[in-house]
Amino acid sequence: MALAAEACAHRGALLRFHADPGTREDHGYEYWPDGLLLVADGRVVAAGPAEALLRGEAAGVPLIEHRQALLLPGFIDPHIHYPQTDMIGSGGQDLLDWLNRYTFPEERRFADAAQAREVSEFFLDELLRNGSTTALVLGTVHRVSAEQFFAASAARGLRMIAGKCLMDRNCPADLRDTAEEGERDTRELIEAWHGRQRQSYAITVRFAPTSTPEQLASAGRLAREYPDVFVHSHLAENAKEIAWVRELFPEARSYLDVYERNGLLRERAIYAHCIHLDTADRQRMAASGAGAAFSPTSNLYLGSGLFDLDASDAAGMRYAPATDVGGGSSFSMLRTLGEAYKVAQMKGQRLPALRAFYLATLGAARMLGLDHRIGTLAAGSEADFIVLDEAATPLLARRLSRCQTLAERLLVWMTLSPDRAVRHSYVQGRRAGGCAAPALA
Structure with a gap:
């Protein structure tokens, strides 16, 4: 030949x-x-x-x-925030305190295209320096943050998945869109970037508390209209967060149910953390084909809890390790695997090294539906x-x-x-x- x-x-x-x-x-x-x-x-x-x-x-x-x-x-990193590159290592009492004290102020800067492009360039270089050649990446609420990221990724020939955040309540006024604006921007970004060169789009709800029922319904419409795009959000990371979801959505059986009611639980839907799920939630995740991005350095750093590998395996749930920078404390998937091993040890469980490397490569690719590539x-x-x-x-x-x-x-x-x-x-x-x-x- x-x-x-x-x-x-x-x-x-x-x-x-x-x-x-x-x-x-x-x-x-x-x-x-x-x-x-x-x-x-x-x-x-x-x-x-x-x-x-x-x-x-x-x-x-x-x-x-x-x-x-x-x-x-x-390596494939299935959950990471590129706009949080410059705040990695920030403190905070817990998830919600950390978001208000560090994350939201930092993300304001990404209304500026030059800022978004410069951070995108550094971020992608840092991923590659640490051996991550594909990632599922959150931008900010600003459309330009996604546009600049895709442009930088395409210039490098990378296979990346990204999206702008949908966020229309319970956040600073200058970081909000509306259900209508978010749907319009998302639709136009999908048409411009999904499937272009090696770029893929993710419909990105930051997390349920920062989206109104109208915006969640809008995201569900988009997910039905574009079945080959990804869905990306956060789920069951922190006890206070879960209590807040219960107050905001009293009709839902669980945090996961909020997403499922809105058509956001399906193949190519990836939810970060998934620490505090019950058996029914894990079974629904497995049945739907959705996946969990297990973020050990972030979960330990913010004191959120320990991911349950055995319960996830028992339910047949898909999962793969993720860095979750900047809540996570390292871009390195090698370090992330080491911390995942320790989380399993603390739960009285096992994560053999061969399986850890599988999860960071082919396992993650299968979770994303990209194992043919x-x-x-x-x-x-x-x-x-x-x-x-x-x-x-x-x-x-x-x-x-x-x-x-x-x-x-x-x-x-x-x-x-x-x-x-x-x-x-x-x-x-x-x-x-x-x-x-x-x-x-």
């Missing part, structure tokens, strides 16, 4: 998943200590043992050697992948040298990796920071 002129082979330890490993260490993945990833035209051509591919499909193809490195699909490194998939540096620090190199199994190695990556552990991020087969990637059909 003739390959494109820009075909390239990458050699190093190579890991990819094809199923959820669960608690097993012999299931759901392929790992080649000496592997080869062959890419061309922005897509994966083949992955497997290096010697066999170098004698076959990759013969004569330019080769990049990634010594002391692990190659794997780019990203998260897998299967032949024909988009060539978004990262290179983890085994020698990023002397301690990391020393500890990895003593590991006996892949599971041990991945747990060390989750536990000890510094920010510079991601040596390179590749987008459509090209190293991030280089020339713009080609658009995929």
